[in-house]
Amino acid sequence: MRLSHAFIPTLKETPAEAQIASHRLMLRAGLVRQTSAGIYAWLPLGLRVLRNIERIVREEQDAAGAQEILMPTIQPAELWKESGRYEDYGKEMLRIRDRHDRDMLYGPTNEEMVTDLFRQSVRSYKELPQILYHIQWKFRDEVRPRFGVMRGREFLMKDAYSFDIDHAGAVASYRKMMLAYMRTFQRMGLKAIPMEADTGPIGGELSHEFIILAPTGESQVYYDAAFEEIDYLSGDSFSHDKPEDLARFFEVMTGHYAATDEKHDTARWDRVAANRKREGRGIEVGHIFYFGTKYTKSMGAVVAGPDGKPVHPEMGSYGVGVSRLVGAVIEASHDDNGIIWPDSIAPFKAAILNLKIGDAGCDALCEALYAAFGGNALYDDRTDRAGAKFADADLMGHPWQVVVGPRGAAAGTVELKRRATGERVEVTPEEALARIGG
Numbered sequence: 053m054r055l056s057h058a059f060i061p062t063l064k065e066t067p068a069e070a071q072i073a074s075h076r077l078m079l080r081a082g083l084v085r086q087t088s089a090g091i092y093a094w095l096p097l098g099l100r101v102l103r104n105i106e107r108i109v110r111e112e113q114d115a116a117g118a119q120e121i122l123m124p125t126i127q128p129a130e131l132w133k134e135s136g137r138y139e140d141y142g143k144e145m146l147r148i149r150d151r152h153d154r155d156m157l158y159g160p161t162n163e164e165m166v167t168d169l170f171r172q173s174v175r176s177y178k179e180l181p182q183i184l185y186h187i188q189w190k191f192r193d194e195v196r197p198r199f200g201v202m203r204g205r206e207f208l209m210k211d212a213y214s215f216d217i218d219h220a221g222a223v224a225s226y227r228k229m230m231l232a233y234m235r236t237f238q239r240m241g242l243k244a245i246p247m248e249a250d251t252g253p254i255g256g257e258l259s260h261e262f263i264i265l266a267p268t269g270e271s272q273v274y275y276d277a278a279f280e281e282i283d284y285l286s287g288d289s290f291s292h293d294k295p296e297d298l299a300r301f302f303e304v305m306t307g308h309y310a311a312t313d314e315k316h317d318t319a320r321w322d323r324v325a326a327n328r329k330r331e332g333r334g335i336e337v338g339h340i341f342y343f344g345t346k347y348t349k350s351m352g353a354v355v356a357g358p359d360g361k362p363v364h365p366e367m368g369s370y371g372v373g374v375s376r377l378v379g380a381v382i383e384a385s386h387d388d389n390g391i392i393w394p395d396s397i398a399p400f401k402a403a404i405l406n407l408k409i410g411d412a413g414c415d416a417l418c419e420a421l422y423a424a425f426g427g428n429a430l431y432d433d434r435t436d437r438a439g440a441k442f443a444d445a446d447l448m449g450h451p452w453q454v455v456v457g458p459r460g461a462a463a464g465t466v467e468l469k470r471r472a473t474g475e476r477v478e479v480t481p482e483e484a485l486a487r488i489g490g
């Protein structure tokens with residue numbers, strides 16, 4: 053993308069309505085714009101990040117054996133009347149009436165709809181387990197939408213739903229999803245900690261929230277630093293497919309202390325070594341639940357068990373705040389100059405800064421680099437002064453900056469800057485491409 057013609061409306065001033073760093077930076081770097089309270093339009097730079105997060109979430113869901121579907125945003129009220137949640141959900145639910153006076157709603161979550169799809173089609177225990185997921189917009193009419201995309205009214209969520217024949221199967225599905233989550237967050241450069249949580253309006257008996265530390269988080273959290281050292285991605289860590297691995301993994305996850313203030317147990321906390329105590333504000337980026345037969349019973353979903361008798365399958369649900377993660381990653385990774393994207397979700401691998409547009413050497417070298425990146429670089433081809441280009445590249449947070457000036461172009465070198473460390477080296481264009489992996 054060429055910056056001279058890109059729709060990336062950056063702001064010099066800090067927008068008055070933004071109270072936290074991620075919201076300020078998302079507006080200033082031109083990622084999103086608010087269209088009404090708690091509802092945002094995603095502009096090219098922001099959308100590329102959103103899509104990258106979505107891709108990682110999808111890859112890890114698929115790797116865990118979940119199957120992607122796509123349910124609609126608009127749901128009939130009947131399904132929610134069956135489960136009893138139509139009344140319970142209260143004012144957070146956006147209720148709509150169609151031209152035939154039928155009650156509809158904009159889905160805040162999909163337990164009812166997925167249970168309906170399941171009961172129409174699955175007949176036998178032999179077809180279980182099933183984990184179905186989708187990545188779809190949700191609407192919750194939050195009392196206080198705030199902090200930009202972190203607490204929006206319309207937001208993008210990955211929600212998965214598991215169906216198992218018995219308790220043991222449901223627990224295995226729960227652990228599988230928990231492992232998928234730890235892998236997902238690690239790939240985004242986040243240290244998310246699973247914390248036992250209340251089950252809230254979804255109901256049920258087992259629940260974990262996945263929390264990252266940030267000063268602007270909405271709840272107080274406590275955990276053992278042992279979590280920070282665990283690697284979920286390396287080959288010899290944990291596998292989704294082996295029950296003994298899942299059991300060992302779950303033991304590790306529940307063995308170290310971690311709790312939100314609602315579940316905080318001071319006696320257990322006192323037993324954590326002082327140098328391993330971590331506490332602070334936390335942002336919830338995911339939430340998983342095991343709730344058994346709550347929906348399969350209320351909505352009459354049954355399959356034939358091994359003895360031919362009807363069984364209500366055991367369910368769990370598993371949410372990731374895909375759009376919230378864009379803000380959460382920025383909260384965890386920024387400095388005074390702007391965003392610092394982890395390579396895995398950056399909108400572009402690199403920015404190419406042409407310090408002298410019109411200089412034949414600079415222009416030719418930049419064009420060659422730009423072509424070599426095959427769409428994965430943002431080329432700052434504006435006629436602005438160098439200072440403005442440096443500032444915008446830092447603000448937008450590209451992991452690498454390739455700086456091309458007339459002297460270097462003549463000598464066949466560029467300056468390569470790593471955004472995260474500020475480290476700069478003078479290298480050949482080939483060397484720059486090799487280091488970035490363009």
Ligand code: ATP
Pocket residue numbers: 161192194201202203204205206207209336337338339340371372373374375376
């Ligand atoms: P919260 O306590 O933050 O309201 P929740 O417990 O209501 O979250 P879930 O119903 O479990 O959330 O939804 C799954 C995930 O969706 C959450 O972990 C969060 O990351 C994200 N999420 C929930 N509400 C919002 C919102 N209003 N804006 C953006 N993301 C949200």
Ligand code: MG
Pocket residue numbers: none
């Ligand atoms: Mg909520």
